[in-house]
Amino acid sequence: MATVGESRITYDARGLAEPDAAVPMISTIEGEKAEFDAKELTTRQINLELRWLLYEQRVKDVTVLNPSAKHSLGVGILTRCRLTFVGSLGYFGLGLIDGPEVHVGGRVGWSVCENMMSGVVVIDGNAGSLTGAAIRGGDLVVKGQVGARTGIDQKGGTIIVLGSAGSMTGFMMQRGRMIILGDVGPGLGDSMYDGTIYVGGKVKALGIDCVPGEWTDADSELVERKFGIYGLGSPPELQKFVCGKQLYNYDVLEPSERKLVL
Amino acid sequence: MCGIAGVIYRNGSRAVGRDMTRMLQSMKHRGPDSTGYALYGPVTELVIMRYTLADANDPRDFEFAERLRRSNREVEARLAELGAEIVESEQETEYAFRLAFRYDGELKTIADFVEDIPRCEVLSLGRSLEIVKDLGDAESVAHQYRLDGFEGTHAIGHVRMATESDVDISGAHPYWAYPFSDVAVVHNGQLTNYWQWKRRLERAGHRFQSMCDSEIIAVYLAEKLANGSSFEEAMRESLDDLDGVFTYIAVTADALGVAKDEMAAKPLVLYEGDDLVALASEEIAIRAILDREIDTYDPYEREVLVWQR
Numbered sequence: 320m321a322t323v324g325e326s327r328i329t330y331d332a333r334g335l336a337e338p339d340a341a342v343p344m345i346s347t348i349e350g351e352k353a354e355f356d357a358k359e360l361t362t363r364q365i366n367l368e369l370r371w372l373l374y375e376q377r378v379k380d381v382t383v384l385n386p387s388a389k390h391s392l393g394v395g396i397l398t399r400c401r402l403t404f405v406g407s408l409g410y411f412g413l414g415l416i417d418g419p420e421v422h423v424g425g426r427v428g429w430s431v432c433e434n435m436m437s438g439v440v441v442i443d444g445n446a447g448s449l450t451g452a453a454i455r456g457g458d459l460v461v462k463g464q465v466g467a468r469t470g471i472d473q474k475g476g477t478i479i480v481l482g483s484a485g486s487m488t489g490f491m492m493q494r495g496r497m498i499i500l501g502d503v504g505p506g507l508g509d510s511m512y513d514g515t516i517y518v519g520g521k522v523k524a525l526g527i528d529c530v531p532g533e534w535t536d537a538d539s540e541l542v543e544r545k546f547g548i549y550g551l552g553s554p555p556e557l558q559k560f561v562c563g564k565q566l567y568n569y570d571v572l573e574p575s576e577r578k579l580v581l
Numbered sequence: 582m583c584g585i586a587g588v589i590y591r592n593g594s595r596a597v598g599r600d601m602t603r604m605l606q607s608m609k610h611r612g613p614d615s616t617g618y619a620l621y622g623p624v625t626e627l628v629i630m631r632y633t634l635a636d637a638n639d640p641r642d643f644e645f646a647e648r649l650r651r652s653n654r655e656v657e658a659r660l661a662e663l664g665a666e667i668v669e670s671e672q673e674t675e676y677a678f679r680l681a682f683r684y685d686g687e688l689k690t691i692a693d694f695v696e697d698i699p700r701c702e703v704l705s706l707g708r709s710l711e712i713v714k715d716l717g718d719a720e721s722v723a724h725q726y727r728l729d730g731f732e733g734t735h736a737i738g739h740v741r742m743a744t745e746s747d748v749d750i751s752g753a754h755p756y757w758a759y760p761f762s763d764v765a766v767v768h769n770g771q772l773t774n775y776w777q778w779k780r781r782l783e784r785a786g787h788r789f790q791s792m793c794d795s796e797i798i799a800v801y802l803a804e805k806l807a808n809g810s811s812f813e814e815a816m817r818e819s820l821d822d823l824d825g826v827f828t829y830i831a832v833t834a835d836a837l838g839v840a841k842d843e844m845a846a847k848p849l850v851l852y853e854g855d856d857l858v859a860l861a862s863e864e865i866a867i868r869a870i871l872d873r874e875i876d877t878y879d880p881y882e883r884e885v886l887v888w889q890r
Contacts, residue, residue: 344804388864393835406874409865410848428864429848443755446877448845467845485845505843532751 337363342371357392358385362509365392373400388428391420410447413440416457417503429466434461441549448485451478454495460549467504470497473514477545483511487526489516489560498542500555508560517557518544525560532561582742583769584611585754586861587830588870589735589837589888594623598723598731601738603662604859605719612740612860615753616722619765619832622733624709626682627668628688628762631704632656632695635676636749637716639700640667646675649721652698659694660684673726677715679860689760692821693788702751702790703861709834714739714753733888735837737859738832739767751791757801759788761806763834768795769862770827770847778823798829813887820883838887845882854876858888 320523340363346355353372357365365383372378375394380401386392390409393402399418409424417436426444435454441462448466451459454474470478475495483501492511502520509526516529517538542554570577586604588597598607601618608796634652635645657667669681694737705712713726719740723729739754750886758764772778775794780802783789798819805815816831816838821825827849828841839860844860849862852875859867864877880886 388868390863390865406865407877409863425874427849444876445848446849447879464878467882482710486843525588 336383337361337510339365340367342367344368344371344382346372346378348376348378351377352382353378353380354382354384356384357389358387361392362389366394369393369396369402373398374471377443378406386424386425390428393419407444415535416440428462437476446480450480451476454478458548459544464501467501469499470495470516473497479545479549479551481551483520486523489514490526491528492516492562495528496541498557508562510566511562516560518560519555519557523552524559528563530563530567532559534559537543582611583754584740585737585767585769585828585830585864586859586866586867587707587737587767587832587837587839588855588857589857589890591890592830593857594734596731597621597733598728598735599738602719602728603724603869605738605740605860607865607869608740608863609718611844612742613718614743614748615714615741615750615757616719617712617739617741617753617767618645618722618728618736619738619757620728620731620733620736621649621709621763621832621834622711622765624834625681626683626708628665628684628691628708628808629684629697630680630691630706631673631677631711631713632700633677633700633702633750633829635653635700636751637676638747638749638855639676644698649676651740652701654700655698656680656695658664659698660691660833663691663694663701673713674715677713678725679711688762689730689736692760693861696790702758703759705765705843706760706762707756707834709734710757711728711754712757714750714757715753716748716750716753727794735832737767738839739763739769743877744771744793746792753791753795754795756791756796758791758799758803758806758831761803764799764802764806764832765794766799766802766829766831766859768798768827768829770829770842771825772797772823772827773825776824789832795829796827798823798827798831801813801831801875802831803824813837816885816887820836820885828862838879838889840885841880841882843883845879849880850877851880851886 321518329451346353382403386406388407388409391411394414394548396418400420401484404423408427410428414433419438421440423442426447427460430449437456441460443461446461450465450469453472457476457564460479463484469566470520471490473492473495484503486504487506489508492514500519506526508529546554664683665684667682671679754767755765772794826846853858
């Protein structure tokens with residue numbers, strides 16, 4: 320029981336409050352490599368263990384067994400390192416990372432790599448909606464399918480999807496590249512500002528202000544290079560889509576000037 | 582936010598009450614206000630009716646317990662008046678009850694006659710379906726209603742973060758598709774043409790027990806089924822008729838289906854195995870009942886998927 324004047328957290332709606340969580344320190348460490356089993360650990364304990372290994376034990380290569388689709392794993396890792404998740408991640412995994420090379424052996428939930436700054440993330444399975452939302456740099460490779468709104472607000476980097484993508488892919492994209500080898504749902508590149516989207520399959524419908532772009536040697540060079548890096552073989556024939564820049568926000572005329580034009 | 586879940590076993594019955602509790606408890610963070618279950622046991626010759634005579638939040642005045650006793654006697658009397666023979670009678674909580682009875686007539690007549698008693702709400706009525714819902718998380722509701730021992734073939738469940746209506750039992754999911762027996766719905770999202778459909782369905786003679794927009798889906802499906810649509814057709818038509826963002830799971834005595842709106846703005850993760858199909862707002866819910874590595878995926882926009890037993 321809490322005594323008078325003592326504050327105590329009794330309930331947290333998200334079920335995530337772990338104010339007293341300590342680093343589990345359960346990893347097997349061998350030189351610059353470490354491995355630990357996350358099956359019985361909470362999200363906070365897993366992330367504390369990762370940080371302890373990477374920042375305090377100077378480990379460079381961590382393998383996490385049984386992540387069990389827990390949410391928010393590996394978020395905010397800001398150092399060059401190698402992470403391997405043997406299994407699946409839940410929502411919001413690997414957000415805000417800057418530098419790591421990550422391999423996820425299973426699938427990931429919504430919003431993986433949100434705001435990723437740099438590094439490489441390779442996902443063997445499917446990914447949920449909002450994959451790579453607002454990423455600013457690095458490469459994100461999904462070998463399965465992705466959900467809706469992949470690369471929403473993308474500001475840089477490259478997203479590669481070997482399967483199909485859902486609706487509103489590249490919604491409000493600002494910069495960077497996206498390569499989708501499968502089909503894409505309706506609203507591709509809706510309201511995009513800039514950036515390039517390559518699609519190998521069928522496009523259900525283009526979004527507002529998304530138009531076919533002219534293929535150049537630079538496009539071929541980029542796609543071939545990325546396919547080479549990730550061992551994806553020869554790239555298939557792709558369609559290119561860019562911003563048409565016809566939306567109202569590209570109209571630079573003042574109201575008085577517009578009157579004169581009209 | 583809310584969390585929804587469903588499970589259907591491909592062969593036979595299993596501890597579906599326990600499985601659904603595990604799924605829902607793992608998504609407690611998506612909605613701590615209330616938890617609800619629609620559980621399907623083996624089809625019986627008896628009609629099973631679950632009902633409440635007060636809400637969990639109702640003020641307890643001196644008359645409260647006596648009023649509920651009177652109301653429950655009235656429920657049983659009205660069933661007898663309609664020719665039903667009560668076989669089992671259980672009081673689950675001070676305000677929630679379960680009756681099993683023999684009855685060959687129209688179930689709508691029963692529901693209407695019983696709900697005419699003040700504060701009485703029929704949660705479910707059918708030969709397989711049992712809806713249980715109350716305030717609190719899954720473990721507390723399962724404990725209160727002793728759901729761990731419930732054996733069945735399929736189930737859906739819901740954890741609620743109330744946004745469109747009050748935190749009470751009538752606002753909790755699942756919703757029974759009155760007056761269709763054995764049909765229920767759980768929903769994650771918001772319907773923006775709620776009033777339009779509510780007025781339209783009320784004019785068609787349907788009753789609403791809550792101010793929750795999700796109830797529309799259950800009643801909408803009931804209307805479509807009454808007009809001859811199949812379960813899957815009704816769900817497909819809902820994609821055009823319902824406006825807003827939604828992912829919902831609907832169930833009948835022998836099928837479970839999911840529908841996702843064209844924005845695909847509400848999550849759903851799906852696992853199809855040899856032994857069962859499980860789906861939930863978050864993968865951790867599916868993993869709560871499967872202790873092995875699994876391959877899951879998210880259905881796309883405007884998808885309707887139905888699994889038949």
